[in-house]
Amino acid sequence: MSFACDLLIINGTILTEPGLKAPLPDGYVAIQSDTITAVGAMAELPPQTSARQTIDARGDLVMPGLVNGHCHAAMTLFRGLADDLPLMDWLQKHIFPAEARFVSKEMAYWCSKLAAAEMILSGTTTVADSYFLEEAAAKAFHDSGMRAIVAQGIIDFPAPGVPDPAKNIEAAEAFIKTCQEQGRKRITPAIFCHSPYTCSAKTLRFAKTLAAEQTCKFFIHLAETHHEVKQIHEQHGMSPVQYLHNLHLLDHNTVAVHCVHLSDEDISILKHSATAVITCPESNMKLASGIAPIPKMLAAGISLGLGSDGCASNNDLDLFGEMDSLAKLHKVANLDPTVMPASQALRLATSGGAEALGLGESTGRLAPGLKADCIILNLDAPHLTPFHHHDLLVYGAKGSDVRTSIIDGVVVMHERQILAFDQAETMAHVRKLATALHSR
Ligand SMILES: [Zn+2]
The missing domain is CATH 3.20.20.140 (Metal-dependent hydrolases)
Incomplete structure (x- = not known):
């Protein structure tokens, strides 16, 4: 059996329901358009799977946004x-x-x-x-x-x-x-x-x-x-x-x-x-x-x-x-x-x-049928080493450990770079507005 998808995240530790379920140690998430179509162990990924984009999350943790x-x-x-x-x-x-x-x-x-x-x-x-x-x-x-x-x-x-x-x-x-x-x-x-x-x-x-x-x-x-x-x-x-x-x-x-x-x-x-x-x-x-x-x-x-x-x-x-x-x-x-x-x-x-918020059927978990809102954390950092347990996400991880953010199936941020819009332009506008505020 084989299947095609738009975006495939492979080789990651997958936390499908943070706080409720234990992570999958070596898994994948398949995304078609704006929706998660499959989540599972790498061993179960059909060998003929093709994807328009693949993100290798080896050593990383994948969880819901x-x-x-x-x-x-x-x-x-x-x-x-x-x-x-x-x-x-x-x-x-x-x-x-x-x-x-x-x-x-x-x-x-x-x-x-x-x-x-x-x-x-x-x-x-x-x-x-x-x-x-x-x-x-x-x-x-x-x-x-x-x-x-x-x-x-x-x-x-x-x-x-x-x-x-x-x-x-x-x-x-x-x-x-x-x-x-x-x-x-x-x-x-x-x-x-x-x-x-x-x-x-x-x-x-x-x-x-x-x-x-x-x-x-x-x-x-x-x-x-x-x-x-x-x-x-x-x-x-x-x-x-x-x-x-x-x-x-x-x-x-x-x-x-x-x-x-x-x-x-x-x-x-x-x-x-x-x-x-x-x-x-x-x-x-x-x-x-x-x-x-x-x-x-x-x-x-x-x-x-x-x-x-x-x-x-x-x-x-x-x-x-x-x-x-x-x-x-x-x-x-x-x-x-x-x-x-x-x-x-x-x-x-x-x-x-x-x-x-009434969005429980759309987001907040990684499961087939839900919207593809997920984040990938880089665990290769001194403050996250060793990573014995996902409790460290609360007591050790920072927002800056997020390597990739995917919303509605779109990679909006990858390797700490926002792809969806111009971050520098946005910051420049806010700095200008702040100047007016300070010269009031
Ligand atoms: Zn408030």
């Missing part, structure tokens, strides 16, 4: 702009004013493309992005070759692209329609309400109704800080989770980001409403927001993914570093090294994140 469950890609412009501040000062005194002045379509396009470059180079193949002027981000992700859920931001303040907040739902609806009409492969529109403290009950309900009508995901920052919990309790006499539950906003199409401050009752509500949660440990650590009860949420069976959050509160988009932080943060917080093992961190950054 990582899934970044929450990002504000355009905020790469604000990387390092205001470090070491509490969230409310950071947001109200620095980020919101900078956004009001410097976020434009041009900025959102180039800065999202820079984020795409950083993510592709560090092994992320799918991102759920939430920001303003999201059509520009959609174009940037399309042009960069990434798979993306692009969520148009809604907030009850004048926002970039929507100076009149009374028109924020209208603008989001127009965005979804445009995005659907564009029909760009790999790009899925969604809605992002900034938070329960920056959107009124009316705005939240209208936004959720719009998302439901368009069968879109509804993203929201939720229970991020003590300040938010206090404010919502003072205004509504309940927790942020209970408040959203009462507004009928929590269901399987809602993705709640952060969920740092939760009661046991809140966890039960999230579980029974089938709300997915994205945790962003480095952002929560940097802004000293707190530590999300991830082990409790895992025990409750909540669908969980991992996110970087925006660059301004992280300050990078490397999910390998994020996995390391996730695993270690919960160990020290619980004084228990068995809490949050590396396998859980790997699962959250791959199949767990894909499922939380």
Whole structure:
């Protein structure tokens, strides 16, 4: 028997379901067009197999591309702009004013493309992005070759692209329609309400109704800080989770980001409403927001993914570093090294994140029928030698160990060179925008 394919990865250690299955020590992945057609041991590869392109992954590890469950890609412009501040000062005194002045379509396009470059180079193949002027981000992700859920931001303040907040739902609806009409492969529109403290009950309900009508995901920052919990309790006499539950906003199409401050009752509500949660440990650590009860949420069976959050509160988009932080943060917080093992961190950054975003049947695993989103890591490095166990991907590997990134069957990065677009041009545009920011 023989078969032909477009792209064949051979001789690699294949990790088909990180955190769930043991790796295949000497295997192959066959890709036809945008889809994985076969995964198996080299010994089982039909001898007459032909491929238009073959990548020899001898000594390398092949795994699914990582899934970044929450990002504000355009905020790469604000990387390092205001470090070491509490969230409310950071947001109200620095980020919101900078956004009001410097976020434009041009900025959102180039800065999202820079984020795409950083993510592709560090092994992320799918991102759920939430920001303003999201059509520009959609174009940037399309042009960069990434798979993306692009969520148009809604907030009850004048926002970039929507100076009149009374028109924020209208603008989001127009965005979804445009995005659907564009029909760009790999790009899925969604809605992002900034938070329960920056959107009124009316705005939240209208936004959720719009998302439901368009069968879109509804993203929201939720229970991020003590300040938010206090404010919502003072205004509504309940927790942020209970408040959203009462507004009928929590269901399987809602993705709640952060969920740092939760009661046991809140966890039960999230579980029974089938709300997915994205945790962003480095952002929560940097802004000293707190530590999300991830082990409790895992025990409750909540669908969980991992996110970087925006660059301004992280300050990078490397999910390998994020996995390391996730695993270690919960160990020290619980004084228990068995809490949050590396396998859980790997699962959250791959199949767990894909499922939380409703993409579990498309990406996050290497299996026939799934989209061909995979990365190849070079293990021939001192910090990865010896490679006893794939836990080292969490505790030792860096995004810079990724040698090749393949998205939707296309090799978008190989030998650390982005092939899908001009990285130098993108960086030059962002540097120019940053110059304007510094001379404000
Ligand atoms: Zn965020």
